[in-house]
Amino acid sequence: xxxxxxxxxxxxxxxxxxxxxxxxxxxxxxxxxxxxxxxxxxxxxxxxxxxxxxxxxxxxxxxxxxxxxxxxxxxxxxxxxxxxxxxxxxxxxxxxxxxxxxxxxxxxxxxxxxxxxxxxxxxxxxxxxxxxxxxxxxxxxxxxxxxxxxxxxxxxxxxxxxxxxxxxxxxxxxxxxxxxxxxxxxxxxxxxxxxxxxxxxxxxxxxxxxxxxxxxxxxxxxxxxxxxxxxxxxxxxxxxxxxxxxxxxxxxxxxxxxxxxxxxxxxxxxxxxxxxxxxxxxxxxxxxxxxxxxxxxxxxxxxxxxxxxxxxxxxxxxxxxxxxxxxxxxxxxxxxxxxxxxxxxxxxxxxxxxxxxxxxxxxxxxxxxxxxxxxxxxxxxxxxxxxxxxxxxxxxxxxxxxxxxxxxxxxxxxxxxxxxxxxxxxxxxxxxxxxxxxxxxxxxxxxxxxxxxxxxxxxxxxxxxxxxxxxxxxxxxxxxxxxxxxxxxxxxxxxxxxxxxxxxxxxxxxxxxxxxxxxxxxxxxxxxxxxxxxxxxxxxxxxxxxxxxxxxxxxxxxxxxxxxxxxxxxxxxxxxxxxxxxxxxxxxxxxxxxxxxxxxxx
Numbered sequence: 001x002x003x004x005x006x007x008x009x010x011x012x013x014x015x016x017x018x019x020x021x022x023x024x025x026x027x028x029x030x031x032x033x034x035x036x037x038x039x040x041x042x043x044x045x046x047x048x049x050x051x052x053x054x055x056x057x058x059x060x061x062x063x064x065x066x067x068x069x070x071x072x073x074x075x076x077x078x079x080x081x082x083x084x085x086x087x088x089x090x091x092x093x094x095x096x097x098x099x100x101x102x103x104x105x106x107x108x109x110x111x112x113x114x115x116x117x118x119x120x121x122x123x124x125x126x127x128x129x130x131x132x133x134x135x136x137x138x139x140x141x142x143x144x145x146x147x148x149x150x151x152x153x154x155x156x157x158x159x160x161x162x163x164x165x166x167x168x169x170x171x172x173x174x175x176x177x178x179x180x181x182x183x184x185x186x187x188x189x190x191x192x193x194x195x196x197x198x199x200x201x202x203x204x205x206x207x208x209x210x211x212x213x214x215x216x217x218x219x220x221x222x223x224x225x226x227x228x229x230x231x232x233x234x235x236x237x238x239x240x241x242x243x244x245x246x247x248x249x250x251x252x253x254x255x256x257x258x259x260x261x262x263x264x265x266x267x268x269x270x271x272x273x274x275x276x277x278x279x280x281x282x283x284x285x286x287x288x289x290x291x292x293x294x295x296x297x298x299x300x301x302x303x304x305x306x307x308x309x310x311x312x313x314x315x316x317x318x319x320x321x322x323x324x325x326x327x328x329x330x331x332x333x334x335x336x337x338x339x340x341x342x343x344x345x346x347x348x349x350x351x352x353x354x355x356x357x358x359x360x361x362x363x364x365x366x367x368x369x370x371x372x373x374x375x376x377x378x379x380x381x382x383x384x385x386x387x388x389x390x391x392x393x394x395x396x397x398x399x400x401x402x403x404x405x406x407x408x409x410x411x412x413x414x415x416x417x418x419x420x421x422x423x424x425x426x427x428x429x430x431x432x433x434x435x436x437x438x439x440x441x442x443x444x445x446x447x448x449x450x451x452x453x454x455x456x457x458x459x460x461x462x463x464x465x466x467x468x469x470x471x472x473x474x475x476x477x478x479x480x481x482x483x484x485x486x487x488x489x490x491x492x493x494x495x496x497x498x499x500x501x502x503x504x505x506x507x508x509x510x511x512x513x514x515x516x517x518x519x520x521x522x523x524x525x526x527x528x529x530x531x532x533x534x535x536x537x538x539x540x541x542x543x544x545x546x547x548x549x550x551x552x553x554x555x556x557x558x559x560x561x562x563x564x565x566x567x568x569x570x571x572x573x574x575x576x577x578x579x580x581x582x583x584x585x586x587x588x589x590x591x592x593x594x595x596x597x598x599x600x601x602x
Contacts, residue, residue, distance in 0.1 A: 042066040042095070043378040044117055046129045047323040054134035054290045054307055054327050057106070058266040061099040061113055063127075064312075064321045068120040069096040076101060078133070080109040092316040093279050107135045134290040137304040139345055142240045143214065149190030153497030155205060157568045159519040159533040162210055166192040166479075166500045168203035172452075172493035177485055179466045181507045182206060183494070186233060188216035190479070190500035196220040196233045198510060198538075203494060205567040207255065207512070207538035211235065218244070218271040218503035222510060225250055225276055225315070229510075230258065234271045241306060242347050243287040244271030250315075254515040255538050261313055264320035270308075271503065272352045281321060282313045283354050289345040290327075297332050299339030299346065305332070308351035310364065324362075324380050326351055330369060334389050337368040355408045365407035365417065372407040372417060386415065386435055386442055398444040399433055405476065406462035406504065414445060418461040418473065427454050430463035430473045430484070448473055448484045450493070455480055462504040474505025481505040514538040518593050520582045522600035530575060530600055534582040535568040541592060544585040545569050549577035553597035556581060 047062040048055040063071045076084040076099065086101040105111055114128040153167045166187040180201070188194035194216045198206040211217060220233035230253070236246015245268035248261040263269040267286035275283040286309040294303030305327065312322040326349040332339070335348035350367040357363075361383065362375040371388030375381070384392035387401055401419035408416050410432065419429045430448035448463070448471055460476020469486040479496035496502060518536040525531045534545045542564045550556035560573050564584075571582075581597040 044069075044119070044125075044127060045322060045378050045380075046113070046115075046127060047320065048129070048131040049324060049328060049380040050129045050131065052131040052323075052325050052328045054288070054325060055105075055111070055131045056265040056267065056288070057104040057133050057136070058101075059105070059131075059133075059323075060101070060265060060320055061115075061129075062096065062320050062322060063098070063115065063117055064091075064096040065117070065119050067094050069094070070118045071097045071099070072116050072118075072124075074099045074113070074115040076111065076113050078105050078109045078111050080106040089317065089319055091314045091319055091321055093281065093314060093321075095279075096321065098319045098321070105133045107133055109133050134288065134307075137289045137291045137343070137345065139241060139289045139304075140239070141237075143238060144189070144240050147189045147499035149192070149497050149499035151191045153190070153500075154192040155567075157533070157535055159521040159535045159568055160537060163205075163208050163537065164193045164210065165195065165197050165205065165208045166190055166497040168199045168205075168494060168496055170201070170203045170492065170494045172490060174201050174483075174492045175490075177468075177470070178483055178491040179468060179470045179472075179507060181509045183481070184221050184506040184508060184510075185481075185496065185502050186217040186220040186504075187479075187496050187500045187502050188218075188238075190497050192497060192500070196231070201492075206510070206540060207514075209255070215246075216244075216271075219274050221504070221506040222508045223250075223276045224278070225259070226280070229253060231255070232274055232276065234269060234274050236269070236271065238271060241289075241345055242350065243306065244269070246271065248274040248282065248284060250276075253512040255512065256515050259315055261315055262318065263309075264311055264313060264318065265323065267309060267311075273354045275354060275356070276315070277356070280315050282315050283310070283356055284313060285310055285351055285354060287347075294332070294339050294346065297339040300341050300343065302343060303339065304343050304345040306345040306347040306350075308349045308366070310351065310354055310362070312356075322377070324375065326366065329375070329380060329382055330366065330371075330373070334369045334371065336370055336389075353406045353408070357409050363407055363409055363415070365404055367403050367405065367420075370402050370404065372404070372415060384435070384437070386433070391442075393435055393440050393442040396441060396443040398447055399431070399442050401429075401431060403458070405460060408463075408465075410465060416463050416465065416471075418463045418476075420457050420459065420461060420476075422456075422458055426456065428457045428461065428475060428478075430471060446486075446488060448482075448488050450480075450482050450490060452490065452493070453480070460501065460503045462506075464504075464506060466507060472505060472507050474502060476503055477501050483507070511540050512538050513541065513592060518582055518584050518595040520580070520595040520598060522580050522598055524576075524600045524602040525572075528576050530571075530573040530577070530580060532571040532573060532580065532582065533568055534571065534584075534595070536584050536593060539584060539592065541586050542584040543587045544589075545571060546583040546585055546591075547571055547573050548581045548583060548594075548597075549573070549575055550579055551577070553579055553581070556597065558583075561585070 250259040308326040355363040372386040402424040403420040403422040432445040483492040548556040
């Protein structure tokens with residue numbers, strides 16, 4: 001992001017969101033009831049939210065409400081930079097517009113905004129907001145040093161030499177009641193290449209996308225976009241500071257890119273969350289190191305805080321529809337991470353999951369405050385806190401967690417979370433918690449703990465509810481993942497190679513036909529027989545391989561058909577031919593794809 005002059009540093013003693021937040025959560029008269037069956041008109045939310053202490057110097061002003069929202073007469077003034085012209089751009093969802101200033105704001109200045117907003121056929125209303133612009137800090141781009149792992153735990157394929165992912169060992173095979181489907185992993189660190197990877201229930205490779213050196217993928221899974229099943233993941237660089245800088249990818253079932261999502265307002269997308277919605281928007285996070293006076297927290301006067309930012313992005317336009325900053329809502333003193341006494345960025349909150357699945361609410365997990373937050377989507381204010389130094393609930397037996405990840409809403413108002421444990425516990429756990437809002441008490445519904453191994457992960461991890469009531473737990477910073485039934489019994493155990501990390505682990509049914517052609521390698525062996533290796537990265541419907549041979553690519557005929565065996569099938573053919581190829585056949589014998597014709601080596 002652009003660097004400006006060096007004004008005074010921000011001094012943040014506590015979140016400063018004020019009554020203006022509530023004032024901007026406007027509702028149409030007669031349609032604001034919260035009772036069951038009431039007709040709701042979405043409140044108007046303006047981002048940056050009122051009182052935001054560290055907005056980007058290149059921020060847009062976002063006006064988000066319901067269908068038919070229109071904005072006009074936007075007036076923006078910076079206390080140092082004066083009036084700002086700009087243009088309005090509408091969201092593809094029809095639920096608002098963003099004002100894009102024609103020039104950046106000055107670091108450290110206070111910005112005031114007013115506008116007229118009309119929703120549907122309602123009367124025009126005047127709204128206003130204000131925020132302060134961040135003084136951004138330069139940061140080190142150093143990445144974590146590589147873990148060498150074990151080269152013996154790397155897959156290699158003769159027909160597909162670019163593919164060299166980590167192995168996946170199923171240490172406890174799927175028991176009766178295990179959930180069918182494929183595992184979605186994104187290994188990095190350890191031996192082998194980083195990248196998104198799909199494997200079957202036996203650990204066999206289905207698809208792998210090798211990334212260039214220095215890049216990693218996280219949060220790889222299936223989601224729905226434009227009514228179809230797609231593959232999504234974050235891709236970028238993971239900094240030693242503990243966050244990522246990259247973008248989010250959307251690929252179709254032929255493994256072709258169909259969209260990319262980048263963070264708005266000059267930020268880079270972080271690795272922790274990429275969640276698509278039915279309306280064509282994406283929830284993502286970003287991290288911005290900003291200069292702050294940390295003396296009141298026992299840190300440096302010229303300190304730096306890595307602020308966690310949550311955005312909702314309109315995928316089609318790239319516009320920011322909603323934005324929330326931890327520094328505007330979570331006090332610095334809530335952190336369990338000590339404030340540095342130098343300019344080392346303090347990742348005081350470390351937001352690592354976002355769940356908007358309950359109307360009007362956003363469930364946010366912050367690792368370094370040991371707290372799960374229920375956030376009001378319209379005002380950005382915190383409705384309640386679960387865990388940490390200022391929990392809204394009394395914590396019942398077994399409900400205390402540390403350095404947690406992946407907090408999510410579950411049916412009946414329950415909350416699931418992966419409790420890393422850190423240095424505070426003996427083993428990482430998956431927790432299902434029941435917050436009682438009336439009694440202000442949280443109770444433990446279920447703890448998922450692997451009884452056969454002491455697995456304590458200091459970072460990353462997830463807990464995923466599966467169909468039928470089973471649960472899948474990925475250990476993140478450790479290479480392990482486990483499926484449990486509802487009673488907590490282990491149904492499947494697996495591990496990637498030593499030193500490998502996998503931010504989250506997912507399970508889903510996947511069907512795909514690659515746009516690429518099948519791969520082939522062929523060598524002439526002893527006695528003139530052909531040794532052929534065939535594979536097709538990502539294909540899920542291949543039943544058999546058919547070998548074609550001939551004098552030229554235009555005069556080949558079938559000489560053998562063999563069942564597919566694993567990712568790469570080895571075929572021996574007692575035939576001599578100057579040119580060979582392979583065709584992938586479906587269960588009905590139909591040709592799904594044919595490789596290029598090659599001349600056997602040797």
